[in-house]
Amino acid sequence: EAAVTQSPRNKVAVTGGKVTLSCNQTNNHNNMYWYRQDTGHGLRLIHYSYGAGSTEKGDIPDGYKASRPSQENFSLILELATPSQTSVYFCASGEQQDTQYFGPGTRLLVL
């Protein structure tokens, strides 16, 4: 079974602080994705990657950086967290035009 894990599962951060969300996949998929889920907006694409060393901007990249140091790991970095970034963040992995496998999600609260 494909496996995507995320850490932390819950995070409380202060405004202006740095937050790093981590994602690990054991599927050996080339592509990895970060989405955020907010009521009324569904899933919005923040950043994605098509292989180690690559990152691409999604539809809402402002305020976020991404890092893909290896095939297995994809991180989302909030250098200066703001309350508007309070959300549930999902990581996913998959191949081009194929099933995506989602992690369990990270609940982030920025105070």
Place this chain on the structure above:
Amino acid sequence: GEKVEQHESTLSVREGDSAVINCTYTDTASSYFPWYKQEAGKSLHFVIDIRSNVDRKQSQRLIVLLDKKAKRFSLHITATQPEDSAIYFCAASKNNNNNAPRFGAGTKLSVKP
């Protein structure tokens, strides 16, 4: 870029009835259309997909229809059961290198006994 609209934000049906969720997309180059289910408090998991070379696909009680002319696709759940209650997301992606799927806003389906 691609925009996916999911027309029903909520849907309520009686157990045993059919449920239909409709999505539209904007980019004619989109060719892969998956559906995902999110049960309360959980993550998303894949339920069914359709590719642009067909206009209908069925997997047990799930049917997906694709109308490329209208840029519309729909998920039909037949003989609904209470465990079908969840949020359903549609998505669309193009067959370009490194193109990421875009999702609709989700439809919360409630199946009442």
